[in-house]
Every structure is written in structure tokens, then in C-alpha cells.
Amino acid sequence: MLRRNLGRSIALLVLIANIALLTAAVRAADDKEDLGEEMFNGKDFTGWKMDNPKQAWVWKIVSTAKLDPKDHNNLATTGDGHEGHGLMFRVKHEEGYGANPYTEKKFGDCQVHVEFMIPGGSNSGIYLMGQYEVQILSDYGLPDNKINIHNTGAIYATRKARTIPLKPYGEWNTYDIVFQAPRFKDGKKIQNAKFISVKLNGVVVQENVDTPKPTGGQLPGGEKPVGPLMIQGDHGCVAVRSVRIKPLEQK
Secondary structure: OHHHHHHHHHHHHHHHHHHHHHHHHHHHHHHHHHOOEEOOOOOOOOOEEEOOHHHHHHEEEEOEEEEEOOEEEEEEEEOOOOOOOOEEEEOOOOOOOOOOEEEOOOEOOEEEEEEEEOOOOOEEEEEEOOOEEEEEEOOOOOOHHHOOOOOOOOEOOOEOOOOOOOOOOOOOEEEEEEEEOOEEEOOEEEEOEEEEEEEEOOEEEEEEEEEOOOOOOOOOOOOOOOEOOEEOOOOOOEEEEEEEEEEOOOO
């Protein structure tokens, strides 16, 4: 009887453990889905355009990226992403040369999730609506008292980040952004764009940032009710493995 009861107890514990694992997996899947639609298919630039097609060659699809052991201002890559799990990669080149990829789809209020990797000496950014930049810069380890409006996490030239929880060069970082588009009435802007929140690697670096105008380096055409997401690609080396966007109901 004792052995039978022990066997039943073990079977029950195994069942409970399996249920817990299944619940965790379902929750993880739900969380991933909640991040929105994936804009990058992992194999090519379908769904994207370049603002400067003549210099679009600085971007390519690769399979892997890591910090170059021979040059810490570069990322060493392999493959061409043909397996469908590739990365967008902006090759190392002099600053001020290149192209900025942007989505064909346009968004207003939205939630954005971007996963990126940089080496030293890099300068990039994520532009909401192609107009308002959240900065990416190689400033790992910068003390909080040295942060300014041009460092990582800044709403560029508008407000500096509270802190810069950037990971060491060659590791993956994550931006999670909640954005409110500018409001218009009869063709005139009646409310500025606003960054409701910006998280870098899970740490809040911005909250409720009123953004009265484009932050520089934006797409032509000016402020509008909707616009694409753009990645800055005319300054420095950067790899991107995921860009997810979830439209939000306008309040």
C-alpha cells in the first residue's frame, strides 16, 4: 500500500510539473504575440524601402553576428540568412554614408519592440513615424551624470535618458516603446507626438516625453497622422534581428 501511494504521489507531482511547464509555455507564446506583427521576415527586405537606394548596399542579410575579436568597432558575420532566421546588418563604413530602411506599412499610436546589437564606434537609432528618433550609440558604461540628449535612450535632441542599461558590445539589446502619434484636425496639428514610455533591456529610460517636432535626420514630408518605422543606417554598424509593431487604439 505504501509503495502504491508513493507511486501515485510521484505521478501526481509529474502531472503538476507538466501542467506548470505547459502554462508557462502558453504564457510565453501569448507574451510574444502581444508584441505585435513581425516586420522583418528574417531572409530579405520584403516590406521595407530604403530612403537612399543608391547606397542601400551597406545593408545586407546575414545569418549570425558577433563582436569582431580583431576589431571591436565592427561585427563579424556569417551566412546570408537564406534559412529564414537571419539578421539585418549595416556594414561598417564611414559615417554619413548609407541608407535608412523604413517599413512600407505606416502606423499611428503603436507599441514597438526592436532587438539590436552594436559594436563600439556605432551610431544608429529607431525613428517612430520616420520622424522621432530614439537614439542608439556606442556608449556602454557611461555614468548617469555624463548622459546628454545625444546618448543611447535619448529622444534625440529632445530629452536625455534617465540611465543607459546598454549591454556590452556584441550582445543583444531590446527597445520596447509605447508611442502616441501627433493629432491633427482640419490638416493642422493640435497635439504633439509623445513617447509614453521607452524601455531599454526592461529598464524605463523615458516616460511621457512631449516631442514637438522631428528630431533630425527624419524622412521628408513632415509630421503626419501616420508614418513608417525607420532604422538609421547612415552612421554606423548595427545588426537587427526583430522589429515588431502593434497598433494601439487611439484614445
